[in-house]
Amino acid sequence: MQPQAGPAIYELAEANLLPSSFAMVGLSRTKMSEEDFRKRVTPDGVESHTNWQNLVKNFTYLDGNYDDPATYARLKARLDELDASVGTAGNRLYYLAVPPEAFSVIADQLAAAGMHKPGKDGKWARLIVEKPFGHDLESAVKLNQELQRDFDESQIYRIDHYLGKETVQNIMTLRFANGIFEPLWNRRYIDNIQITAAETLGVGDRAGYYNQSGALRDMLQNHLMQILALVAMECPISNAADDIRDEKGKVCRALRHYKPLEVDENAVRGQYGPGFVDGQKVPGFFEEPKIPADSRTETFAAARIFVDNWRWHDVPFYLRSGKRLARKVTEVALTFKKVPHRIFDFGAGDLEPNVLLLKIDPEEGISLRFGTKMPGLTEQIRWVNMDFQYGTSFARPSPLAYERLIHDCMVGDPTLFTRADSIEACWRAFDPILKRWADPASGAVPQYEAGSSGPREAETWMEDQGRYWRKL
């Protein structure tokens, strides 16, 4: 079970957004009592809440092998029982929080048991799949084919929790519900866009998985690309899911594909060494358990992405993500072009560009950076921020990302879920980078100190382009 799912279901119940008849069946290979399963999904501090106790009594558990038809026969029987006892009436949401190699096995078994088909009278069956959606283009195409063999694309909900974050959803509202931004949202006014997801955590107990994955697969190709698509897409003709997903898909299809040697000019990577994070000494990547000494897996990745269309011609989108960096932050920074003619004598310094910052995590909000005259008799200019914070403008806290996504899946709104065509288009753009980095001829992986802003190579790479990373 996805660890965030329990709290999400609790929040949905608290907000009266769960159907009155709701039940959950946990299924895994682990032997576990129903009581233990209920404990496991119960969020901290709500054990004694009446609402939760009423809800959790309809949570049951089965253990079994994913490839065993008998497991699904028992699951089907249990679901049918719940239909009768709780009144769930045949709607099915299958949430696959399992290793990726089990996705198609489970989908096949569900289909073989006849559990994949929507029921009569509008009853639905939907499948939520967690990333990774393949580890390269070939495997992604194969996975999509296997899932679509059993389920219709409209039944498949590929979950990307970044899309459930309030500020990410607000990108569309900011762009298309306000008149002042969209006229500036193009190559004429924007110099570059930086999308950053920096973490302070190391690979920790995910080392085994992470060593097979790396920052590019784990973050850039999916989470950051989904944000990029929202930032770069054209205005959809409506708010309908497929109108939005069509526009996002066009962005993914417009991504420039690099030739192997072009990768070196357009992407940079790194691996963290030991250092200090939050004042604590932390081990380097190679000191983490399960990391082989010859690992070439990157824990930091940055790439310059181009969207080859009319709006974004030659505007670089810089995607950057890494582990054990100086601070935890996820943000989108749109840096505007500088004024064409300078009339102010502002010391020796250059006039700074305006920056529109979309803060996603840990702060949620938007700020606009602009120059203003300092009070007094001089012409000095200072750069200030006009800030909007979700936390201070709205009394209601933002819903959890999974709360929003599970709710959307239950009501059949796939807007915030990723479609197969977009996934494959993204892999097409990122595959050459993966292949190049896997090639020893691409050179040694640069190292960086834990707690820093990443490898020095990333800084110089950016400076060589006449730009700078936003400070972490």
Next chain:
Amino acid sequence: MQPADVLAELVGDVQPIDSKQLRKELSRVWDDGPQDRVRLSTMNLVMVVTEPSELKGIGEDLNLLCEHYPARVFVAVLDHEATGEEVSAWYSSCARGTQVFNEQVTFYLPGDCDRQLPSLLAPLYRMDQPVFLWWRGKPGFHEKIWERMIDNADRIVVDTSTERGLLEPLQKQVRDPYHQELAFSDLEWTRQSRWRNLLAGLYDRPGAPEHLKKVTRLEIGFVPGPTGALSAPFYMAGWLASKLGWKVETPYANGKATFRSANGRAVEFALINEEGPDVLHNRLLYVRLDASPLGCCYGVYRKPDNPRVYVSQISGEVEEHTATSAPSGYVAVSTLRKSAPKTEENDFFMPFAERQNLIAAELEVYARQPLFEAALASAADLLGAAVAK
């Protein structure tokens, strides 16, 4: 009493906080306090102190400073002499009404705990506000954490009067291609701004700039201090050399050097060490430019009986403007002619710059300063060549 406790006393009205949970602690401070408070901040100000006793009175100084430059302030005390493995931290804030303009976290880092400092600071910076790093005392160019500290900074303020031989390493820092985005400055340079203004003012009169092209000698009187630092006279020489296009021909040695001007003239540089009271240690006594072929001399001096009074002096045969009256409809003509030898003097009162005034001047500057950097480059040339030799 532990060093950290002594420190808490020096810092003033503070409360200890758990350095391992700083962010949570800071939130708690705000959550538990009055709800109508507003944080004011235009910058992150990091002050690194290598001598704990320097903290005495610093709280008051910072409050005065932050009243005009609201900031989130971090004071980091690096006590290399102390033993210990625990970082201590204190929190304090200063408000006017409901507006908190100085929110301060003080760290005490004994022994080699300084390695933790950059990682403690990074998550606490107010994002999108510049980071001013004020490294008090001997600049930490060779400290292990220097590069990490400046990694996250926008402005670096040091003071090269604290030790001899700091101009060259500072020049290396400024010229480092990795530091293109950083704006360095030196309090010793800022201390001399009045000297530069007075000296430049002497040449405001008509005809005077011509004399600058004919300078043959620069003489600087200086009172060395116990640190042996020479940055004050060398900044002055460097500033003049960079502005007037002089290149070092004979590097500095034994109080002398020679420049070559753009028009091929030799300019002799003499540094005269003078005796002086403690208050004048590391300070200039006079700067004098001779244009001997013209028989005139421009200089700025401290008055011997009151070092806070400066005298700007022009002596010798000075070219003067003589205006002729013109009939209506005609343009008045002024002509230049040499005056008879004479001496003109003007007195200016100038108090010694207080530390907080100096740093306040630095907090006004956000960008790189070409004037300072050019002077530093010339000064380092003059000194660096001397060292190399």
